[in-house]
Amino acid sequence: RKEVEQDPGPFNVPEGATVAFNCTYSNSASQSFFWYRQDCRKEPKLLMSVYSSGNEDGRFTAQLNRASQYISLLIRDSKLSDSATYLCVVNQAGTALIFGKGTTLSVSS
Amino acid sequence: GAGVSQSPRYKVAKRGQDVALRCDPISGHVSLFWYQQALGQGPEFLTYFQNEAQLDKSGLPSDRFFAERPEGSVSTLKIQRTQQEDSAVYLCASSLTWGDLLNTEAFFGQGTRLTVV
Numbered sequence: 421r422k423e424v425e426q427d428p429g430p431f432n433v434p435e436g437a438t439v440a441f442n443c444t445y446s447n448s449a450s451q452s453f454f455w456y457r458q459d460c461r462k463e464p465k466l467l468m469s470v471y472s473s474g475n476e477d478g479r480f481t482a483q484l485n486r487a488s489q490y491i492s493l494l495i496r497d498s499k500l501s502d503s504a505t506y507l508c509v510v511n512q513a514g515t516a517l518i519f520g521k522g523t524t525l526s527v528s529s
Numbered sequence: 530g531a532g533v534s535q536s537p538r539y540k541v542a543k544r545g546q547d548v549a550l551r552c553d554p555i556s557g558h559v560s561l562f563w564y565q566q567a568l569g570q571g572p573e574f575l576t577y578f579q580n581e582a583q584l585d586k587s588g589l590p591s592d593r594f595f596a597e598r599p600e601g602s603v604s605t606l607k608i609q610r611t612q613q614e615d616s617a618v619y620l621c622a623s624s625l626t627w628g629d630l631l632n633t634e635a636f637f638g639q640g641t642r643l644t645v646v
Contacts, residue, residue: 424571463620463637464572507571516562516585517622517635519571 423447424520426508432526437498441523443491443508453484455493456507458522464507467493498527531555533638535621541644542611550606550641554623561604562635563596564620572620578604611645618642 426443433439445453453470468475470482470491481494491508508520534553542548554561560579564572565588574588580601589596593611598604608615618640625633 463639465637466634516574516577516588518574519564521569521571 422521423518424508424510426520426523428521428523430524430526432528433498435498435500435527435529437527438494438496439498439525440495441493441506441508441525443493443520445489445491445508445510445518447510447512447518448489449512450489450510452511453482453491454509454517455480455482455491456509456519458505458507460504464519467506495525498525500527500529503527533621533623533636535619535638535641537641538639539642539644541646544613544645545610546645547607547609548611548643550608550619550643552604552606552621552623552638554602554604554621555625555636556602558623558625558636559601560624560626560635561598562622562624563604563606564622565590566618566620566640568617575606575619608643611643613645616643616645 424445455467456464457467458464468477470484472484474483479496483492503526505522505524507522509517511517536551562577563575566572576586576596577584578598581598593609595607620637620640622635622637624635
């Protein structure tokens with residue numbers, strides 16, 4: 421079993437839609453959680469960190485449930501520019517980032 | 530430039546050839562990571578340095594893979610006797626700090642796309 425599991429996608433949604441991605445992790449010692457975005461043939465870039473209390477950045481909301489070892493990302497009012505692969509990432513302090521396989525989002529007009 | 534720089538961007542190697550991939554991290558970044566990303570997959574951890582010390586190499590897939598960072602700055606990932614299954618994008622990332630209390634953001638280079646024919 422992979423350490424970080426994500427919905428495989430792809431998710432195909434119209435502009436303006438709300439879309440949610442889910443992720444589970446297996447290592448209960450994981451301490452830090454992130455969502456990275458990766459555009460086609462580009463490097464991953466940090467989208468947002470995920471905190472236990474949940475956090476929001478504009479149209480993006482991230483949630484963490486430590487008891488269920490579950491992370492989510494909600495995107496409201498989808499834009500064409502949101503089309504990308506979204507990577508769920510976890511790590512313990514001092515260790516390397518562990519990536520999920522990624523979920524592909526395609527937003528169409 | 531201000532970002533992580535990797536070279537070459539593209540490399541075609543004949544099976545059995547040795548290759549060397551270079552990573553120039555952001556100046557002053559203590560930690561450096563190498564990842565391998567196959568098509569349609571997420572990045573897979575290979576190895577991690579803090580300054581010149583290689584703290585974790587558990588992700589290196591075989592003894593054909595070797596990484597070094599002798600002066601705590603530039604790093605080289607070497608693959609000996611390349612095989613077709615080594616074809617992937619090799620990503621390097623650096624971070625200002627990486628430790629028990631705080632992991633700051635990891636910045637990735639654009640990667641080296643290795644194709645073994």
